[in-house]
Amino acid sequence: MKERIDKESREIVLPYWLPERFIVVDLVTTGLCPVTNEIIEIAATKFCSDETTHVTFQCLAPRLDLSFTKLTPSDRLPFDYPKLEFEGKHFSFVGKFFSGSKIFFYQLVVRKNGIPGNFSKKTDYLVVGADVGADWIVSAAGRRILNVLNMKEAGSPIQIINEYQLHAHV
Numbered sequence: 001m002k003e004r005i006d007k008e009s010r011e012i013v014l015p016y017w018l019p020e021r022f023i024v025v026d027l028v029t030t031g032l033c034p035v036t037n038e039i040i041e042i043a044a045t046k047f048c049s050d051e052t053t054h055v056t057f058q059c060l061a062p063r064l065d066l067s068f069t070k071l072t073p074s075d076r077l078p079f080d081y082p083k084l085e086f087e088g089k090h091f092s093f094v095g096k097f098f099s100g101s102k103i104f105f106y107q108l109v110v111r112k113n114g115i116p117g118n119f120s121k122k123t124d125y126l127v128v129g130a131d132v133g134a135d136w137i138v139s140a141a142g143r144r145i146l147n148v149l150n151m152k153e154a155g156s157p158i159q160i161i162n163e164y165q166l167h168a169h170v
Helices: 102-111 140-153 163-169
Strands: 021-029 039-048 055-060 090-094 125-128 159-162
Touching: 039 163, 090 102, 090 140, 102 163, 125 140, 125 163, 140 159, 159 163
Parallel strands: 090 125, 125 159
Antiparallel strands: 021 039, 039 055
16 A cells, blocks of 8 residues: 655655445465465454544454454564543654555554654564564564563663554554
8 A cells, every 4th residue: 555645735645546434354374375384363443534543453363263362462572552642742663554655654643642753762562564474583573572671670770562553542
């Protein structure tokens, strides 16, 4: 999805072909072969153009048990699940985002009076893109996440959230 920012209003303009209501589904698999690999996680976000909040769920799907009565967050990444506050809070972004570009997420944070920017000691929330998966610890994003975990251990109140959590709060 390629969006742009209107120069006059500074609003995000989505493509004309995007429906008013849609659901984005993200599947995490152990590989690309349907015979030898399996789905290990499913996440989805429901978007409505006339609403400011979006419904999000994420669940593990071991052995394709798709029972959505018991939704649990992924435990592979060290995410926090706080009630997000935006006013004056600093947001930093790491990884590739599937549900929009970093500019899109910056705009969402600014609309809620948050402060997007580069990672620093002032950062309140590290937002991790959906492409950061099971091998996060050895990725470039993983180094940032480990740095944040060290900061938290030293007493920093910084929170690690994923892009779907951010969508759910805006």
